[in-house]
Amino acid sequence: xxxxxxxxxxxxxxxxxxxxxxxxxxxxxxxxxxxxxxxxxxxxxxxxxxxxxxxxxxxxxxxxxxxxxxxxxxxxxxxxxxxxxxxxxxxxxxxxxxxxxxxxxxxxxxxxxxxxxxxxxxxxxxxxxxxxxxxxxxxxxxxxxxxxxxxxxxxxxxxxxxxxxxxxxxxxxxxxxxxxxxxxxxxxxxxxxxxxxxxxxxxxxxxxxxxxxxxxxxxxxxxxxxxxxxxxxxxxxxxxxxxxxxxxxxxxxxxxxxxxxxxxxxxxxxxxxxxxxxxxxxxxxxxxxxxxxxxxxxxxxxxxxxxxxxxxxxxx
Ligand code: AVI
Numbered sequence: 001x002x003x004x005x006x007x008x009x010x011x012x013x014x015x016x017x018x019x020x021x022x023x024x025x026x027x028x029x030x031x032x033x034x035x036x037x038x039x040x041x042x043x044x045x046x047x048x049x050x051x052x053x054x055x056x057x058x059x060x061x062x063x064x065x066x067x068x069x070x071x072x073x074x075x076x077x078x079x080x081x082x083x084x085x086x087x088x089x090x091x092x093x094x095x096x097x098x099x100x101x102x103x104x105x106x107x108x109x110x111x112x113x114x115x116x117x118x119x120x121x122x123x124x125x126x127x128x129x130x131x132x133x134x135x136x137x138x139x140x141x142x143x144x145x146x147x148x149x150x151x152x153x154x155x156x157x158x159x160x161x162x163x164x165x166x167x168x169x170x171x172x173x174x175x176x177x178x179x180x181x182x183x184x185x186x187x188x189x190x191x192x193x194x195x196x197x198x199x200x201x202x203x204x205x206x207x208x209x210x211x212x213x214x215x216x217x218x219x220x221x222x223x224x225x226x227x228x229x230x231x232x233x234x235x236x237x238x239x240x241x242x243x244x245x246x247x248x249x250x251x252x253x254x255x256x257x258x259x260x261x262x263x264x265x266x267x268x269x270x271x272x273x274x275x276x277x278x279x280x281x282x283x284x285x286x287x288x289x290x291x292x293x294x295x296x297x298x299x300x301x302x303x304x305x306x307x308x309x310x311x312x313x314x315x316x
Contacts, residue, residue: 008223008261015259015266015274022215024161024247024277029218033109035211037083042207044199047157048085050309051187054302055086059093065300065313066151066183073100077143078153079136081105084116086155086187088123095124102128106143108135137170144177152178155187155311160280167280168290171314175294178316184296187311191243191281196308201236201245201279209234212247212276224260231255235273243286247277287312 007026014021028036040048055062068074076094078087084105094101103120107113113131120129132139144150152174159167174184201208212234216227235250251268258265280286288298291314300313 004222011219011223012262020274022274022276026215026218027211032211032214035207035214038207039211042203042205044203046200046308047189050304050306051155052086053304054309054311055089058302059089062090062302063093068099068149070099072149074149074151075102075104076151077104077106079106080158081107081116082112082156084119087153091124091127095126102130104130104132106132106134106136106139140173140177150182152184154184157187157189159186159188161277164290171291172294175296175316180316182316184314185311186314188282190308190310191240191283192308193240194238197238197245198236201247212249215276226258243281245279246275248273248275
């Protein structure tokens, strides 16, 4: 099955179910990647700056928590490497302290990998870097072929875009691959009040709205659909009790949308929602629940000064 067949199949299944659903996985085409970069610059999107503060101010302590023998070469594997803005602080400190390591950024996007590789090579000519292209769910097995000790980075609250059951099996899969005492550095957003979280998913400049609506543009372009973007609204919600931000696209009127590649129309009632994303927020109990029976243990926790975001060290 080609990539486009899977897309088509997922859209057909998601728009046929009730409530309608499209995976946030499909946000990230070229335009979606660019919009996400812009979201990270928005004043409301506190996640990036909070984690950046942790990395820029606590890199030494984070590295100590890795408990790596400086004489032994290790591998620092970053899953979903993005632009590397936060990781560079860790790399800088590791190099200053003369650790011997190879940096392995893993990303599905060729473009992101090329950008991060060039950036890191420019900044750190001595850095050994071995980029790996692929979906980190799928390439996980291939990353664990060498005997060198490993530290896995999974930051940016990317875990939060997974349903809890998927997150649990992903963390368990990583745990299965790690050897005793190896680490996973997991960066996740913390549960906090609605007045802080909701604006992060509904910025005043409308970038997150465009990011959500870009999904419909993509379906129009790639699957020959006729979604009228004027007739759909970005509709995010968040409740502190649940700790999950959810994004929806709301049909502002009763309408029918035709998808040429499927030769089929889909009906929308006025105010009907398409669920497009979850962004889960965590606390220690929720995380502990996900790693129960995985052999992983929370051994350290690094917070920013506002306690908005946490980087956990999970040790096997
Ligand atoms: C990539 N991920 C962690 C972002 C988040 O916060 O859930 C994606 C995003 N969606 C809307 N704004 C940002």
